[in-house]
Amino acid sequence: MSSPAPAVRNSATMLRRNLLHARRYPSLTLNLLLTPIMLLLLFVYVFGDTMSAGMSMSSMGMGMGTGTGPGGAGGADRSAYVAYLVPGLLLMTIGSTTVGTAVSVSNDMTEGIVARFRTMPIHRGSVLTGHVIGSVLQSVVSVVLVGAVAAAIGFRSTDATALEWLAALGLLTLFATALTWIAVGMGLISPNAEAASNNALPLIFLPLVSSTFVPIDAMPGWIQPVAEYQPFTPAIETLRGLLLGTEIGHNGWLAPAWCLALCALGYFWSRSVFDKSGRK
Amino acid sequence: MSVMPTSSYDGGTQPPPATSSASSVSAASGSGSVSALPPVSAVSAIGLCKAYGDKTVLDGIDLRIPAGSVFALLGPNGAGKTTTVQILSTLVSADGGQAQVAGHDLATAGRRVRAAIGVTGQFSAVDGLITGEENMLLMADLHLLPRREGRRVAAGLLERFGLTEVARKPASTYSGGMRRRLDIAMTLVGSPRVIFLDEPTTGLDPRSRHNMWQIIRELVTDGVTVFLTTQYLEEADELADRVAVLNNGRIAAEGTPGELKRLVPGGHVRLRFTAPDAYRAAAAALPESTRDDADLTLQVPGDGSQRALRSLLDRLDTAGVEADELTVHTPDLDDVFFALTKETAR
Numbered sequence: 001m002s003s004p005a006p007a008v009r010n011s012a013t014m015l016r017r018n019l020l021h022a023r024r025y026p027s028l029t030l031n032l033l034l035t036p037i038m039l040l041l042l043f044v045y046v047f048g049d050t051m052s053a054g055m056s057m058s059s060m061g062m063g064m065g066t067g068t069g070p071g072g073a074g075g076a077d078r079s080a081y082v083a084y085l086v087p088g089l090l091l092m093t094i095g096s097t098t099v100g101t102a103v104s105v106s107n108d109m110t111e112g113i114v115a116r117f118r119t120m121p122i123h124r125g126s127v128l129t130g131h132v133i134g135s136v137l138q139s140v141v142s143v144v145l146v147g148a149v150a151a152a153i154g155f156r157s158t159d160a161t162a163l164e165w166l167a168a169l170g171l172l173t174l175f176a177t178a179l180t181w182i183a184v185g186m187g188l189i190s191p192n193a194e195a196a197s198n199n200a201l202p203l204i205f206l207p208l209v210s211s212t213f214v215p216i217d218a219m220p221g222w223i224q225p226v227a228e229y230q231p232f233t234p235a236i237e238t239l240r241g242l243l244l245g246t247e248i249g250h251n252g253w254l255a256p257a258w259c260l261a262l263c264a265l266g267y268f269w270s271r272s273v274f275d276k277s278g279r280k
Numbered sequence: 281m282s283v284m285p286t287s288s289y290d291g292g293t294q295p296p297p298a299t300s301s302a303s304s305v306s307a308a309s310g311s312g313s314v315s316a317l318p319p320v321s322a323v324s325a326i327g328l329c330k331a332y333g334d335k336t337v338l339d340g341i342d343l344r345i346p347a348g349s350v351f352a353l354l355g356p357n358g359a360g361k362t363t364t365v366q367i368l369s370t371l372v373s374a375d376g377g378q379a380q381v382a383g384h385d386l387a388t389a390g391r392r393v394r395a396a397i398g399v400t401g402q403f404s405a406v407d408g409l410i411t412g413e414e415n416m417l418l419m420a421d422l423h424l425l426p427r428r429e430g431r432r433v434a435a436g437l438l439e440r441f442g443l444t445e446v447a448r449k450p451a452s453t454y455s456g457g458m459r460r461r462l463d464i465a466m467t468l469v470g471s472p473r474v475i476f477l478d479e480p481t482t483g484l485d486p487r488s489r490h491n492m493w494q495i496i497r498e499l500v501t502d503g504v505t506v507f508l509t510t511q512y513l514e515e516a517d518e519l520a521d522r523v524a525v526l527n528n529g530r531i532a533a534e535g536t537p538g539e540l541k542r543l544v545p546g547g548h549v550r551l552r553f554t555a556p557d558a559y560r561a562a563a564a565a566l567p568e569s570t571r572d573d574a575d576l577t578l579q580v581p582g583d584g585s586q587r588a589l590r591s592l593l594d595r596l597d598t599a600g601v602e603a604d605e606l607t608v609h610t611p612d613l614d615d616v617f618f619a620l621t622k623e624t625a626r
Contacts, residue, residue, distance in 0.1 A: 013421040112405035119369045121395035
């Protein structure tokens with residue numbers, strides 16, 4: 001029974017189960033989308049003019065890179081700030097969605113259904129695989145929804161080619177996979193759903209102190225290291241570069257490196273916690 | 281004078297489980313897909329040990345459960361019942377000892393054990409977010425049944441457990457009894473040969489409990505071996521062919537309910553009087569009896585057999601007294617349980 005077929009079929013079944021949950025209770029997923037969408041609207045329509053005015057001279061402008069300096073001539077209008085904001089909010093959407101993953105993994109572990117799975121002749125890893133694939137798909141759908149809202153209020157990619165769009169989608173998926181594995185681990189170590197949603201808070205908190213809203217060099221000095229040396233910032237800068245043509249630079253390899261490292265960390269962490277929790 | 285046996289073990293009201301199951305073992309193994317000979321012992325364990333930190337939970341458990349029988353592991357809370365089930369169902373590994381389930385070694389053939397067993401835990405392991413039917417199809421998919429067969433098996437089991445009408449409602453809306461029934465139905469999807477039921481009736485109302493008992497009896501008629509844990513003596517008495525009393529991580533006693541009851545003294549005839557004179561006369565005629573002066577009752581040790589009863593009545597006649605009420609008390613599992621777990625009770 002070591003052939004891959006049963007493992008794949010078991011994982012597919014687990015994936016169907018998770019997607020069924022998401023379809024049956026869309027409010028859980030939609031609630032998680034509220035944060036990025038509200039932030040998008042808040043920062044564009046409420047703070048938008050101030051934010052863009054404050055940043056236009058330093059680093060945003062039409063160039064909108066971190067260190068590219070004032071690019072276009074006084075293009076600090078609302079649509080420019082929308083463009084600046086959207087890449088970060090798309091990644092933040094992934095962070096929010098994976099909080100839901102941590103909660104549902106924790107629910108699974110505490111409600112006894114996983115104990116049942118463990119006493120069945122099924123592939124052990126399929127429980128986690130189902131969660132991860134389901135959650136990544138949910139993230140992609142969430143990103144599309146938030147992207148649609150962004151497009152509705154004026155977000156346009158300046159010059160992205162089909163290849164760049166594809167790369168952007170690939171980066172978003174890779175990033176979602178990385179955060180999902182971390183969230184699965186957080187869900188596994190949490191004794192209940194409340195603890196899981198608390199433990200997963202960094203996934204919401206980190207994008208707030210990244211280059212989502214303002215360039216890093218516009219931040220106070222003490223927080224700049226926090227903003228710079230974390231997974232969101234390089235991913236945001238890479239996404240900006242792909243969609244808006246800003247300079248990507250070393251972020252082009254830093255972003256996937258972060259993702260792969262987080263994937264590996266989350267995977268081995270989750271597997272070890274999951275296996276240990278079974279064979280006490 | 282009225283003769284009414286109370287709280288006596290009445291073996292006549294339940295079908296003889298041993299014979300009904302023995303005949304169906306061969307039938308089940310013949311029709312099943314597994315061609316191996318049915319093992320003589322569905323479960324056998326020697327010296328199972330388990331400790332969590334410095335707390336010893338199991339301290340050398342030996343078990344031998346014949347295929348096709350109902351075995352009850354009886355014990356107070358914290359005795360180690362659930363741990364025993366977790367070990368035998370491969371959820372948890374033992375620190376010491378060895379065990380075979382359905383002929384496969386737990387340590388070396390966990391996957392084969394899992395393929396042969398079904399487990400219904402202490403707290404229902406159903407997915408509350410999806411419907412009963414979806415839960416059943418989930419099990420069918422995980423057992424790699426073809427889609428059509430999965431639907432057929434699911435529908436059949438839902439029907440058998442009276443869940444057809446609620447099959448399309450989320451399992452979280454089910455009553456406690458319905459959830460347990462769904463839980464057992466899910467367990468049966470994989471056609472297990474050994475079923476573990478960890479406290480299957482804890483928290484159920486009396487009606488659901490009797491319902492569950494009926495279900496468990498029917499399981500055995502399919503040739504399945506049932507390993508159940510319970511803290512209810514009545515339940516073990518009702519269902520089990522053999523009972524083991526687990527106390528403080530050790531098997532304190534093991535045998536048929538009848539054998540266990542014979543382990544403890546406690547059989548007696550209880551005579552109740554309304555007239556103090558008659559009571560005193562009877563007490564004088566039966567010096568071996570235990571007196572309860574306030575209640576005007578006498579307890580005369582005896583096994584309640586016809587011969588013992590006749591001699592007792594003769595002695596009362598000779599003394600010229602007549603009891604107003606006579607009850608025969610044979611020891612029940614409660615007596616066994618309390619006698620065996622007395623030393624450690626807090």
